[in-house]
Amino acid sequence: MTRRPYGLICPISRACEFLEPRWTIQILAELWNGSTRFNDIRKGLGSISTALLSRRLKEMEARGLIERLEDKASGTIAYFRTEKSIKLEPAMNALAEWAQCNIEAEIALADVDVSTLMWLVRRKIDIAELPQRRAVIRFHFRDDPHRSAPITG
Template sequence: MIPTIQDGTIMIDVNTLPACPVETTLTLISDKWKILIVRDLLDGTKRFSELRRSIGNISQKVLTSNLRQMEADGLVHREVYAEVPPRVEYSLTDTGRSLKTVIDALWNWGEGYKAALTA
């Protein structure tokens, strides 16, 4: 999936996406780190170091790569401030925030699964 930028807006060619909506969603967030990035950005805007700390055992390289891909996919917004030292903040786009229902469903399923194992 190669997005293009037109008039400052990221454009993804619908023809490059899988026909199945479930597969489309998995294409965008199936990496374990991406779903955790969305989870943590649902709380609000974070700087790179805050994200890395909140996610846990993720390397700088992997976090950078995932954030770039999520920005290209239109899920994450990256704001760079002209300060010294440079400040960069990440937040979810409206599309990224719409994944809250998916995160909530995963949370509820995970809680139920863990409860069933301990019952």
């Protein structure tokens, strides 16, 4: 489906048209947070379908927001932000800060996909700070005594 432009001579409107398709900004944030592989991006986003993620990645590559690189030796594909999308970081930081200050959102455990939450937490752990031996960090969610999630490293 082709989107109709707003038809306004306004930089904000043009930016919205460019970044508007659902999941585009979240995909950029996921790349910003370090995911480069398709399945890692999907895990970080939680509820996006593989078909939609594939379509968005192709659209974003066509717009010059991301670069798709294939490792010929292994056959793996990685996605990276381009200079164009890297320049969005200050705006994304400002948007995140604005949301934290101005949007009241009570997050209930029932509304959170625990496996996605653990994926997000796992990638923020500095493994260099963990002991050299195997370590397990277990999260216990008080709202549901039967739900717990380990992070193993």
